[in-house]
Amino acid sequence: MAGQFDWDDLQSFLAVARSGRLTLAARRMGVDHTTLGRRLQSLERALGANLFERHATGYSLTAQGESLLASAEAMEGLAMTIMEDLAGSSGSLSGAVRIGTPDGFGSFFLAPRIGQLAARHPDLEVQLVAMPRLFSLSKREADIAISLAQPDAGRLHGRKLTDYELGLYAARSYVTANPPISSVADLPGHRFISYIDDLLYTPELDYLPQISRDIRPQLKSASLVAQFRAVEAGAGIAVLPCFLVDGHADLVRLLPAEVSLIRSFWLLIHSDLRHLSRIRVTAEFIAEEVRRNSRLFRP
The missing domain is CATH 3.40.190.10 (Periplasmic binding protein-like II)
Structure with missing residues (x-):
């Protein structure tokens, strides 16, 4: 039969559910992992349920744990609301x-x-x-x-x-030092800067195939900031958000009538x-x- 449980035990459950690892959750809560482990066992005994599958790589929720998660998060939200109202x-x-x-x-x-x-x-x-x-x-x-x-x-x-607009940008130094670009057909002959394919964290960033499938980027980075800095230094051409380029007079937009992406x-x-x-x-x-x-x- 299920018994009473402590609110600290429920917070411990949420910490482990979110991190997937006992040691990481313990560090975030400011307790040692043995204490956290005891709290989880206490909660499982009180509820009469196995909440986690223990693996060598970490903790994953059981079906009963998944069921508890939504209720525990709602209780957490209510507790934060009460604390905020009082404070x-x-x-x-x-x-x-x-x-x-x-x-x-x-x-x-x-x-x-x-x-x-x-x-x-x-x-x-x-x-x-x-x-x-x-x-x-x-x-x-x-x-x-x-x-x-x-x-x-x-x-x-x-x-x-x-919504925001993106376009092709290059530094003035790159434009003057390289062959002119009058159409999309001229782009594959130029040096491009883009994302690392297997580090794209969302498909919305996969821009270049929409412009030309013949473009083969030579410089790649997972960071948009790094791409911007490379363009600014004259290293090549990249698709950049217009808001990011605003105020940088040394950057030139290329083919604005032909290349305009919206995200x-x-x-x-x-x-x-x-x-x-x-x-x-x-x-x-x-x-x-x-x-x-x-x-x-x-x-």
């Missing part, structure tokens, strides 16, 4: 919010503006993680994620931020967190900054 009587925003974004959007657009949010709310800790990867909100890798695709599953709330940014929040004030205010700040700077995304 927020002063009206000030506090706590930490982690924003996971693609490296280009995070480094070139959001980073120069995020200080305004911090200035408005001195007790708010803003964590900006700008990396070329997908962020799992269910594993709490971020509180807010900026994605190139809308969510197709899970307990996520998504809103479209904006979208989506703002995603886990449904259990969307009502928290710090999450809501941060999300609205990002959306408002995108609205105010719409010309950057669709010049």
